[in-house]
Amino acid sequence: MTSEDAVRLDIENTVATLLLNRPEALNAFNHEVFLGLQQAARTIRENPDVRVVIVTGAGDRAFSAGLDLKMVASGSGPMEMFANIRQGYDSLYSLKMIFTMYEDLAVPVIAAINGYCLGAALELILCCDIRLACDTAVFGLPEIQLGVIPDLGSTQRLPRIVGLSIAKELILTGRRIDAAEALRVRLADHVYPGDELMAEATKLAEEIARIEPRLIQGAKRATNLTMSTPLDVGLRMETDICLSSGSGTEMGAASQRFVKKGRD
Numbered sequence: 001m002t003s004e005d006a007v008r009l010d011i012e013n014t015v016a017t018l019l020l021n022r023p024e025a026l027n028a029f030n031h032e033v034f035l036g037l038q039q040a041a042r043t044i045r046e047n048p049d050v051r052v053v054i055v056t057g058a059g060d061r062a063f064s065a066g067l068d069l070k071m072v073a074s075g076s077g078p079m080e081m082f083a084n085i086r087q088g089y090d091s092l093y094s095l096k097m098i099f100t101m102y103e104d105l106a107v108p109v110i111a112a113i114n115g116y117c118l119g120a121a122l123e124l125i126l127c128c129d130i131r132l133a134c135d136t137a138v139f140g141l142p143e144i145q146l147g148v149i150p151d152l153g154s155t156q157r158l159p160r161i162v163g164l165s166i167a168k169e170l171i172l173t174g175r176r177i178d179a180a181e182a183l184r185v186r187l188a189d190h191v192y193p194g195d196e197l198m199a200e201a202t203k204l205a206e207e208i209a210r211i212e213p214r215l216i217q218g219a220k221r222a223t224n225l226t227m228s229t230p231l232d233v234g235l236r237m238e239t240d241i242c243l244s245s246g247s248g249t250e251m252g253a254a255s256q257r258f259v260k261k262g263r264d
Contacts, residue, residue: 007036009043014051014209015202016044020121023059028068029120034098037124041101051213052205053105055128056112060194063111063137066119096153103127103224106217108208112201113137114194118176123150126157129220131187132201133179134194139187140176160227162187218245 001022008019018040020027027033044050057063102109102124111128118140125131141158143150150171159167162185170177182188192200208216222241229237 001032003032003036003039005036006030006032007040009040011047011050014049015205016047016050016053018044018053018055020055020057020064023057023061025068025070026062026065026116027057027059027121028065030068034095038098038101041098041105044105044107045101051107051209051216053102053107053109054112054198054201054205055102055109055124056198056201057114060114062116062121063113063125064118064121065116066121066142092151096151099124099127099153106220107213108216108220110201110205112197113139113188114197118142119150120152123152123154123157126154126161130189130204132190132192132197132204133182133188134197135179135191136194137179137182137188137191138176139178139182140174141171142174142176144172145174158187214245218242 006021008021010017010019018037020033022028022030022033044053108130109128111125111131113125113131113133115134115136116138117125117133118138119142122139122141141150141154149155155167155171158170161167162170166185169175177185177187179188179191183191190200218241222237225233225237
């Protein structure tokens with residue numbers, strides 16, 4: 001299976017749908033999936049027509065079961081065997097950066113989580129802007145039970161989304177939670193019946209895609225600052241982004257139209 005087969009990218013009008021496509025392995029991550037994710041992110045980044053991205057998994061059982069454990073057991077994991085610590089560090093960090101590419105995309109990314117979402121898969125959805133789940137979805141970071149620490153970004157991103165204590169509980173126990181619990185702790189933003197998930201994701205994507213792209217992209221960039229920037233610095237940068245996107249001028253014009261309408 002090639003990387004193009006393992007991760008399928010379909011662009012229709014302004015919405016790109018990215019499909020993790022190894023249903024026979026519950027869409028588990030192997031070399032081809034990581035490479036496919038990297039190539040798809042580059043394609044999306046270079047395509048000015050794309051306004052929104054939906055990420056989901058093939059089949060109805062899993063978004064992804066995480067890292068392919070059969071591959072790891074065979075000694076051919078993504079990092080394989082490294083001659084030294086430095087080489088291992090660089091390779092692991094490169095894998096993290098593939099996920100970060102989705103966090104850094106200018107356009108919004110919606111995760112449509114259609115089943116199991118474990119380990120590396122959960123770490124991928126943490127890089128998405130909005131997370132929708134089916135009512136049978138299952139979430140978890142089992143790494144600690146396998147003798148390793150989660151290493152593709154969840155120790156840093158999960159606390160920012162669900163809070164420090166809940167993040168520690170999930171990471172330190174490796175416990176799985178269902179969709180209802182994920183919604184309660186804000187790991188999922190909305191939960192839908194399985195047969196409605198993609199329709200709801202598409203509806204949301206199309207709603208966002210109808211808005212002027214530079215405004216959506218500016219708003220995403222400004223909002224992302226909350227993850228890494230002190231409030232006073234973020235407020236100043238928000239002003240810069242607002243003015244550079246032209247939204248300040250449009251707001252003024254819209255305000256004038258609103259006032260005029262009120263007078264009429």
